[in-house]
Amino acid sequence: MQLNFKEIFTAFMVLFAVIDIIGSIPIIIDLRKKAGQIQSEKASIIAGIILVLFLFLGKSILNLIGIDVNSFAVAGAFILFFIALEMILGITLYKQEETTAVTTAVFPLAFPLIAGPGSLTTLLSLRAEFRTENIVIALIMNVIFIYIVLKTSSRIERFIGQNGINIIRKVFGVVLLAIAVKLFAHNIKALFEIA
Template sequence: MEVNFKEIATATMVLFAVIDIVGNIPIIISLREKAGHIHSEKAAIVAAAVMIIFLFLGEEILHLIGINVNEFAVAGAFILFFIAIEMILGVTLFKDDGSSPDMAAIFPLAFPMLAGPGSLTTMLSLKAEYNTENIIIAIIVNIIVIYIVLKTSARLQKFLGKNGIAVIRKVFGVILLAIAVKLFTSNIQELFN
């Protein structure tokens, strides 16, 4: 086991930027309003499990079902695109089928928002450069931050108020839309090369 603090710090910062838990606060609040409650522990554990499993088996799983990383990222870009459209326009595209808090914690929160195509493809890139144990530590650090944000989302909602959340939701909706477009364009180019 070769623990390298520089690798851990770099991988942690890269994953933090890609996961963008701070930018996801409006989505988390919106999901909590729809589902009534979000199981923070479950969302964090599922996101961690998906990331760690994908770190070890991601490429093999994708190859097994005949999908490459770029196709996976393009599919994820579509999901992020529609979530962003919901945030910006204030419409509901995803049918609310009376999702329980358990289901909301898994989809769409744990996957594809937290452990989504962006973070999963980033992990495959990090794996090519860094030791696996350092990436696992970086994942754990990010999961702790995610858990804290999920646990405090109700207090954040009270602090920001209804108008503050509406403004942040629109702003981060545009940012999420830009991320979706970037994820789509960069990966669609790779598919045609």
């Protein structure tokens, strides 16, 4: 087991930016109003399980359908690119279905809000570059942070304010855009080397 704190920190920041739990506070508050309450523990644990399972089984699933990790990582870079554009420009490219379910902890909170297409793709993209144990630690750190945010979302919103949330979203959007470009460049190069 080779722990690399630089890898852990980078993986944590990438996942933190993609999951964007701070930027999702308005959605979380809206869900809390609709459902009455949010089961923070359940939502965090389910999202964590989905993400860890995909980290370990995602590559096998891809092999089963004949896609290599580099191709998936390039596709992931595009998704990250569009998520970053959403964050920076304040536009919505991905429309989420409206739900008022009692199972808010699972849908849409754990999936697709936390463990969504962006975070799942990011995990495989990270796996192409980083060691698995470092990603798992970064993932656990993110799940703990998600739990804290879910538990204290209304207080965070009052403290930061809407402008603060918007600034955080834009800053992480720029970071994510840079990561998307790096991921694309690294994996497209690997694809051409294979070809």
